[in-house]
Amino acid sequence: AEVEPLTGGELDRQLALLIACWRYLDNVGETVSPELRKGPRGGGRDRDKMLDHVYEAERSYMRKLGVKSPRLVVNDIHALETHRAKVEAALREQPGDDAADQRSWSPRYVIRRVAWHVLDHAWEMEDKDLSGV
Template sequence: MADVYLEVTDKKVFAASLDWPGWGRFAKSEDDALAALADYGTRFAPIAAAAGYSFPAAPTFKVVERLPGTASTQFGVPDAHPDADHRAVTKAVADRQKKLLTAAWEAFAGFAATAPASLRKGPRGGGRDRDKMIDHVYGAEAGYGRKIGFKLPAPAIDDTAAITAVHDEVLAVLGRPHDGGPLVDNGWTSRYAARRYAWHVLDHLWEMQDRAE
């Protein structure tokens, strides 16, 4: 049974696993968010496998905490910090964060390399095309750096060395044990940062896959 938390507003609810960074989904209600999380287990499973972990074929959930969401939650960005985020990060947890993040990045880069440049528009005619989505993901990852203790410019989407430099900085921070407190003043905890980084890249990977069809 997977421990999950819920981030709740009157318009959106975010459900996320506390032990599988990146496995989280939004919906309009608590039940729908948990159902979406279960549905996306089949899409998260290859990420877990690539990282070297066995993922449950039919996951069940235990909601361990409900938190009020924020304006960011309403916008579709996970923003709440459950109590579990403040637990100490052991070497095993740090290694897990590092491996799952690496697997998520590799999956995103692999699909982006073959995706069509023009993606199918959303139901309201919106949505970024491939290169703008890639630029958004890598730019956000560099921007998040100030929350975990590094500062690098947003890399160009074809600058492999610069993209790798950002990822190396992230892994250097999130891949080491920590006491569970904020990584920098007014910054993120290691567990929250791992979840936010992994959720963001996977959310856009899955969007790109869906809109490439």
């Protein structure tokens, strides 16, 4: 199932889910405290370091689709929107397109992997938020 092409309504549905995950992360990033609760031994990342990690991991994943973006900087909304538009365009390319044939990860896997990673860290930021403490 991972390697089957995403077409039509299924592609639109999965892209809508990915976009919703990105929006959720953006919202969490805007609302949680800049400093996050540390672990029992003092470890862990603060909000901006966690967002930077998510952006850099995603940028790395997208190379598997042939998408190249400059380093994404926290709060550079224009660069983030440009990157996400490139991702959506790459995911819409179908087998037979030159770019689509060069991919080493399937669109299904990319969407699932990015959505999981984005939500995992959004939930972690919510769990460690110090705003209400």
